[in-house]
Amino acid sequence: AGTIGCFWAGIRSASSFKSDFFETLRILGRIYLAAIPLFILALISGCLTLDGVGFWIFIPFPSAFFGTAIGRLIREFKLPAPKLITILILLFCAFGIWVLEFFSFPQVYFYNHVWGLWPGPIYDESVSLTGSFFYFRWLTFLWIILLWIIPNWSQNLQTKLIAALALVSLMFSYLNLDEAGIISPTETIQAQLVGDHQTEHFEF
Structure with a gap:
């Protein structure tokens, strides 16, 4: 749902000059409407939990507005082929960043601004x-604010302050990805292990 909402909202906002905020809400409304049978099935089978409801809220909503923010940014910059550029950027965010993390960290769980979460x-x-x-x-929320503000960041003092605050918050937040459990570098995992054990053929 998050991926569908992100690409749908991004493509729409890249070419439409309607209210980005309310159009994104309409897209989310259609997604949730289509998901009603899944909610009913989960409720009947006893699989519907508070955490499950939380995921249905906090994955599609930020993802859709993240897509909108990117599409809106491309549209406001009046770049050629805005839909194509938006799709390529979202594809990189969805898969390119994941590939980089997959080959950079030994973890088997991943967070993503487009599809939300893969818990491993x-x-x-x-x-x-x-x-x-x-x-x-x-972090997704901060990206949405920053991308939304960038086209008009110099319009007045308020937009400048919001853009600066979002940028600084992002910088400091990304410095704490390890401590927040977003990534697990090899060094962190090794530090959490009790110790090393060496045999004739293996060291672990």
Whole structure:
């Protein structure tokens, strides 16, 4: 739902001059309307949890507005082929960044501004909302604000302050990805291990 909403909203905002905010809400409304059978099925089967409802809120909503912010930015800059550029940027955000993280970190879970979350191998009966998830969605929110403000950032003092605050907040937030549990570099995992054990053929 997050991926569909992100690309749908991004493509629409790249070429439409209607109210970006309310058009994004309409897109989300259509997505949730289409998902009603899934909600009913989850409710009947007893699989609907508070965390599940939370994921349905905090994955599609930020993702759709993230797509809108990018599409709106491309439109405001009056770049050629705005839909194509928006799609390429969103594809990079959705898959390019994931590939970089996949080959850079040993973790098996991933956060993404487009599709939200891949929790990795799950052995529990349910997936819970975590502080790391909300921290990452906070980053998405900051990106939305910054991308939304950029086309008119010099319009007045208020927009300049908002843009500066969003940029500084993003910079400091990205410095704490490891501590927030968004990424798990090899060094962090090694530091959390009790110690090394060496045999004749292996060291682990």
